[in-house]
Amino acid sequence: MKCGVVVFPGSNCDHDCYHILKHILGLSTEWIWHKDDADLDRFDAVVLPGGFSFGDYLRPGAISRFSPVMKAVTRYANKGGHILGICNGFQILLEAGLLPGALLTNRSQKFICKPVATVVETTETPFTRSCKKNAVLKLPIAHKQGNYFADTETLQRMADNGQVLLRYADAAGQVTEAANPNGSVGNIAAVANERKNVMGMMPHPERAADPLWPNVDGQAIFQSLIESIAS
Amino acid sequence: MLAKIHVTFKNGVLDPQGKAVHHALNDLGFNEVRDVTLGKYLEIKLEGVSAEEAEHRVSDMCEKLLANTVIESYRYTLDPTD
């Protein structure tokens, strides 16, 4: 299995994703420079990592979505390629229209870096298939604009279609207001497109995947991808 | 030519920053404040385009980059003297 990690100017979790994919999961992994719009067909999965691409200036993802690589990413998505956007990568996929909704500033107006609990809502996606339904994954968040928004109609369509993958929850997996770190509508932490080949998530699975730390819940996301591609 | 562009949240989109400013103003004793919305204001200097062209170009910039039309709306004026 071969993975690509896209590097935008200002990406800063690119090395972390690369490290987990290559050194922890043992996958063949390559960098993809944002100015490169060559086809991505050689990859089984492409990751858009976290960070502050283009400084998050104007709006996170607003400028990055015009990088040449996004043409290739869009073609790849349309062909059914697996794309995982984490944090800033999620923001870019939203701006590019590859995922529904938008991200607003956190309710607290502050950047928040801390571990939170999320509950797996559906396992019928390539990104969650090796999770148990309603399993609780403890994953770190680190963002200032992670307050997910979509209008009621879109939310309904996403719910009907199983496009909500993770919601913020308490340690027992209950989706409560108190467990919502940033004000996201319906505690939404991760979503997929209709076809389920593109996923965006605010929590950082790559920060909970190296066994050097006690928590490796984030491996579930990568393991799911590996299984889906193998099958 | 100077384009003056206002980008604001659409109705129905909760504006967390506006809410926070509202809160802060009330806390500072500005109790007359009933509502606050916070948007962006851009000034873009253009050269070598006619007024009609500018009209078209600026709306294009807004659609493409300056506003996220999922959550934001925009309006602009053009000032040919500036």
Add this chain to the structure above:
Amino acid sequence: MLAKIHVTFKNGVLDPQGKAVHHALNDLGFNEVRDVTLGKYLEIKLEGVSAEEAEHRVSDMCEKLLANTVIESYRYTLDPTD
């Protein structure tokens, strides 16, 4: 009463966001763009204050909270019909 407030960087102060937007617009082929500044736009709804009072109160809000007068300047208009 609606106060419409514009907060922008003072002359000479670096505006990294404006610079980035300028760059991006040029990259998108908007070559007529010569300069971009990015500021804030607030609309504040006030109740139970006269026009004179409002004048005074809004300038107070700007000084205290809405603008960082070390690097930003502000201007506002009051719309009594809104």
Add this chain to the structure above:
Amino acid sequence: MSAPNEPEITPQVVADHGLTAGEYERIQELLGRAPNFTELGIFSVMWSEHCSYKSSRPHLKTLPIEGPRVIEGPGENAGVVDIGDGLAAVFKIESHNHPSFVEPHQGAATGVGGIMRDVFTMGARPIALLNSLRFGEPADARTRFLLNGVVEGIASYGNCTGVPTVGGEVYFDPCYNGNILVNAFCLGLVKTDKVFRARAGGVGNAVIYVGSKTGRDGIHGASLLASAEFDERTEEKRPTVQVGDPFTEKLLIEACLELMKKDWVIGVQDMGAAGLTSSSFEMAGREGTGIEMDLSKVPLRETGMTPYEILLSESQERMLFVVEKGHEEDAIEIFRKWDLDAAFIGHVTASPSVRILFEGREVVNLPVLPVVDGCLGLERPARRPVWLDHVKELDLAAVDEPAQGGAALKALLGSLNIASREWVYEQYDHMVRLNTLIMPGSDAAVLRVPDTNKALAIAVDCNSRYCQLDPYLGAQIAVSECARNIACSGGEPIGLTNCLNFGNPERPEIMWQFEQAVRGIGDACRFFDIPVVSGNVSLYNETKGEAIFPTPTVALVGLLEDRDWQTSQWFKNSGDEIGLLGETFPELGGSEYLSVLHKETRGSPPALDLNREKRLQALVRELIHGRHILSAHDCSEGGLAVALAESCISHPETPLGAEIGLFSPLRKDALLFGESQSRVVISYPREARDTIAARAGERKTPFTPLGSVGGEALAIAVNGEEYIREDVRTLNDLWRGSLGDYVRQTS
């Protein structure tokens, strides 16, 4: 030779440039002529306190700077210390106090940017940031605003550049009302054979400007503003504040590190205080060469800038490179890839002078050495302040001893100098780059060293109340406590950097404090064999004649040969035993307890016996390396009771209770809240007790088992009688919530 339309130089112009008549005379003597206006500007920034260290230099020379691991000591942009495996740690701490008071967000942000550039200038990739912050009294409305702005500024810059902010300290005291302190620390890693230096070597080599365009920001910013007291007039003299552009900084890091892989890069320096002036003169000065450059080629952000403005601008995110002749285009190509401005602006010359052209004419021609080294060190008079005799007095008999200790413990845990800093560090990305093994919230942060089994522990420390009462002792305690924090985390200190924040050095009392504190740091470092490898001095932290407490902040870097040694401060399991290493004396002088419960800052700080301290730290490390103990937490502000409470509640997930029994003839408040030095609270599996006792005996360090972990409460009995019993969840909520509650509360 001069730029067109330059003002004439009058005594007033000289004074406005912060130069004395004597200094102006000396400039004329050194040059053998009068400087022109632009040249005067150059002298003014280079001879300012900030750049020349004229008041502090004679004292700084006394610090121990050598050691077997030291690759670069003070003098370069940052210190470099060998950590084995062909790698070195590069670090420095620096102040951005005045700008942060004027504009907290941008001031703090650009402070972080500046210190990062100092580190990657050496060829190192920055991997950790820390900061040491001091604010005025909480009741002052401006304090909340400043705290909010500074933390947000640090967050905005550090987070965007992808360098984790892993630790620091925050204190409040009325002495900082008019002068907050923002000291930023950065650490980077470099291969020992890839260390770059700020030198303009090789006649004919090219001088390349890279980074942001130059604007009029901050002209005379760092140099003049940081070299004079604050008063009402400062407001008007205030230069345009610099706005940071962390995105450009991030690109600059990547582009510079990419460029530095090439073997044709000769030297590099960031443009910090005094911008293009200091970088060009200092790079030539270190090598004994000269530079000729054309300011018309410098990328400018504003129109109509004069040579004076271009040379003195403190626009952020800029660097000056020297590369081998012929590689100009190769260098510029790398910056173009990262969409950064870069320009070939000049070359290195044999004659040791800096010659500057603008629009075809020579505007500056100055010999290098007089500019960088010509400013005379000042032997400023020093005198011990008389008020010290008065504040040292403390009559304990007049201090009420509470019958029960619960209320005092809660008051301390909820007080802003002791409460959890979670509200602060949650705003910092402290995990990015996946190196942070021990996150903020323990005695020291611990980071793994990628591609090795090693780790680094980092802490910053200074109790300025102690320094106010006794600057020599206070400074020694700062070094000792910081080293203790490193030891508690499993590390051995390998290098120190310091930021000396003081009042106006023209006052003999301040100079005395300065001299005492420097001596304290030097003596402690010599005793512990810790080299001082970098540092920074910030004077004139004084408003309307009110100086801050002397605040010699120190930051230490410690090495863990095995990253598995990493140890945190919180208790791990119910049933483990709790013990104290070290001894408690009846010492309440200068304590947080006196300040919070009795509103007093007086008495002598706790005594420090360096021998005892050294034995204690060696013991803690030995116990950690032998895997005998599971947690270690040093007793500092708030004493034993607060250290025990923090060990119960600072666990990131579940607070644990503890049952403690103490036996002592001391007054109970001194026993529980006194701040005697050289003490560490440990926890361990019961079966390790005998080994610990034996090791402690060998190290001649008292070891007292105190009780065990478990239950819902922290219960402390003294001589068999219950003195404190508090639900740990209550303590936890109080301690974790109070800083955030304070910030959100409105005046």
